[in-house]
Amino acid sequence: MTTTTAAPTPPPVSEAAPVSAPRRRANPWKRRAPLLPALLFTIAVTQVPFLVTVFYSFQSWNLVRPGSQHFVGVQNYVDVFADSQFRGAMLNTVLLTVVCVFVSMLLGLGLALLLDRKFVGRSVVRTLIITPFLILPAAGALLWKTTMFDPTYGLLNVGFGGNTDWLSEFPLASVMTQVVWQWTPFMTLLILAGLQGQSKEVLEAAQVDGAGRWRTFASITLPQLSRYLQLAALLGAIYIVNSFDAIYLMTQGGPGTASTNLPFYIYQRAFEGFDVGQSSAMGVIVVVLTLVVATFALRLMFRTFEVSGGVK
Amino acid sequence: MAVTTGRKARWALIDVVVVVYALFPVLWIASLSFKTKETLADGNFIPREWTLQNYADIFATNEFIRPLINSLGIATIATLIAVVLGMMAAYAIARLDFPGKKALIGVSLLIAMFPQISLVTPLFNIESALGLFDTWPGLILPYITFALPLAIYTLSAFFREIPWELEKAAKMDGATPGQAFWRVIAPLAAPGVFTTAILVFIFCWNDFVFAISLTSTEASRTVPAALSFFTGTSQFEDPTGTISAAAVVITVPIVLFVLFFQRRIVAGLTSGAVKG
Numbered sequence: 254m255t256t257t258t259a260a261p262t263p264p265p266v267s268e269a270a271p272v273s274a275p276r277r278r279a280n281p282w283k284r285r286a287p288l289l290p291a292l293l294f295t296i297a298v299t300q301v302p303f304l305v306t307v308f309y310s311f312q313s314w315n316l317v318r319p320g321s322q323h324f325v326g327v328q329n330y331v332d333v334f335a336d337s338q339f340r341g342a343m344l345n346t347v348l349l350t351v352v353c354v355f356v357s358m359l360l361g362l363g364l365a366l367l368l369d370r371k372f373v374g375r376s377v378v379r380t381l382i383i384t385p386f387l388i389l390p391a392a393g394a395l396l397w398k399t400t401m402f403d404p405t406y407g408l409l410n411v412g413f414g415g416n417t418d419w420l421s422e423f424p425l426a427s428v429m430t431q432v433v434w435q436w437t438p439f440m441t442l443l444i445l446a447g448l449q450g451q452s453k454e455v456l457e458a459a460q461v462d463g464a465g466r467w468r469t470f471a472s473i474t475l476p477q478l479s480r481y482l483q484l485a486a487l488l489g490a491i492y493i494v495n496s497f498d499a500i501y502l503m504t505q506g507g508p509g510t511a512s513t514n515l516p517f518y519i520y521q522r523a524f525e526g527f528d529v530g531q532s533s534a535m536g537v538i539v540v541v542l543t544l545v546v547a548t549f550a551l552r553l554m555f556r557t558f559e560v561s562g563g564v565k
Numbered sequence: 566m567a568v569t570t571g572r573k574a575r576w577a578l579i580d581v582v583v584v585v586y587a588l589f590p591v592l593w594i595a596s597l598s599f600k601t602k603e604t605l606a607d608g609n610f611i612p613r614e615w616t617l618q619n620y621a622d623i624f625a626t627n628e629f630i631r632p633l634i635n636s637l638g639i640a641t642i643a644t645l646i647a648v649v650l651g652m653m654a655a656y657a658i659a660r661l662d663f664p665g666k667k668a669l670i671g672v673s674l675l676i677a678m679f680p681q682i683s684l685v686t687p688l689f690n691i692e693s694a695l696g697l698f699d700t701w702p703g704l705i706l707p708y709i710t711f712a713l714p715l716a717i718y719t720l721s722a723f724f725r726e727i728p729w730e731l732e733k734a735a736k737m738d739g740a741t742p743g744q745a746f747w748r749v750i751a752p753l754a755a756p757g758v759f760t761t762a763i764l765v766f767i768f769c770w771n772d773f774v775f776a777i778s779l780t781s782t783e784a785s786r787t788v789p790a791a792l793s794f795f796t797g798t799s800q801f802e803d804p805t806g807t808i809s810a811a812a813v814v815i816t817v818p819i820v821l822f823v824l825f826f827q828r829r830i831v832a833g834l835t836s837g838a839v840k841g
Contacts, residue, residue: 287653298710305687391789536683
């Protein structure tokens with residue numbers, strides 16, 4: 254398979270390629286050129302709709318009342334912040350994010366430490382551990398809903414007895430469990446990368462100097478890992494803040510609004526309440542919040558990984 | 566050796582617990598998918614009566630096949646476009662120096678973190694106006710956008726590792742630039758490109774937010790969105806068996822894929838980090 258890739262292509266391409274060669278010393282814009290299609294494309298598809306969102310957020314516009322669209326200034330934002338459901342959704346989002354990031358990071362750290370050791374079948378165990386991350390999130394959510402939490406078929410009740418309806422009695426906790434299950438592998442992989450990046454010599458030196466396992470972990474491994482941990486937390490937070498599949502499929506935000514988070518509330522407002530103005534205002538708020546976290550994440554990424562490293 | 570059998574046993578036990586934690590829900594769903602309607606609720610881990618009825622059911626109607634085709638088609642096209650555009654960008658990042666490079670990378674990564682939910686309403690309106698709503702391009706466009714930063718990031722990490730001097734060496738030996746690229750550089754870049762393609766494909770395949778809000782019929786509804794209708798429509802008939810079967814059908818290929826290419830995928834997910 255691999256040998257065939259090189260053989261059949263050369264003749265036609267060799268005629269097309271020289272065009273790019275003489276331009277080597279052209280101005281910097283020519284050098285940026287290969288980057289531009291991707292960049293322009295992403296900016297067009299994300300920023301144009303975002304500007305539209307900002308525009309909508311200053312309009313009073315409910316699709317149920319045609320012709321109702323008019324400019325209202327910041328009224329939507331005032332309404333949104335006065336809306337107790339919005340505040341509830343906000344609280345749920347924060348809870349969901351903080352708890353899930355924390356728990357999945359702890360589990361991830363444990364698993365990464367485990368995987369960093371050499372043992373028979375390590376690669377198989379590693380694959381099995383990252384499996385939850387690769388399962389279609391929608392399927393993962395349904396899987397937990399129907400096979401773990403369901404009062405009659407659920408493994409939790411089969412295993413521990415009783416007939417608790419987990420999703421209506423502990424909706425947020427149930428969603429958290431699924432999200433943690435889904436995200437632990439991501440944390441594991443990132444932390445594992447950090448673990449494998451530490452120098453073996455330093456670890457050996459510590460051992461020679463008589464440091465115990467805990468001592469070595471606390472004073473060498475943990476400080477070295479701290480950037481990876483921060484990065485894992487920030488990236489995890491950005492994605493978990495936006496979790497939508499789990500809530501849509503498992504609880505529909507319910508019962509009542511017990512497990513509604515911001516993305517789901519925005520969706521509900523727009524696609525079930527048809528209130529374009531308010532849902533857009535909430536969208537803008539989420540974007541602002543995400544950007545704040547994302548800026549920190551980016552700074553950290555640039556420091557931790559050599560993202561922009563060029564020609565050596 | 567310092568490692569005692571006691572310690573070994575303890576690690577083995579931890580291993581088992583971890584694997585069970587990760588895999589138990591998956592095995593349980595596989596088991597449910599083979600159970601008959603009558604034994605679905607018996608709580609046995611191994612089905613007492615094996616049946617393929619659930620699988621026959623999901624493939625009997627368009628309700629599942631059509632979304633499967635949509636998912637495959639949309640994710641494949643989006644992946645191809647994203648990887649080609651991403652390769653150009655990653656080449657620029659890895660090989661060329663120009664002012665503002667860091668800022669450009671920063672912008673593309675910021676876009677990857679942009680909350681998708683806040684774009685859904687305007688995209689819905691724009692696509693309705695352009696006639697793209699509920700079509701393949703209607704999903705392919707946003708997928709490419711969010712896949713591109715991922716592709717650029719992974720590809721540039723791989724491209725940095727390529728010994729580009731070889732290209733020069735080949736040219737000195739009399740190869741044309743085209744030959745140097747296709748004969749020398751392309752084979753070296755192939756594994757990275759392939760890994761990136763896998764990651765991007767999984768990303769598109771997994772999306773739910775856009776799939777649920779930018780489609781309305783089987784013309785373009787993808788598997789994740791279709792799955793949510795599995796639960797909704799069957800109020801009177803218990804759908805657990807069919808959902809399980811559907812989940813197995815869409816999960817098994819990905820898991821096999823990963824088992825097969827796991828080294829590359831792990832390398833891709835942690836790219837940059839390992840060498841950084």
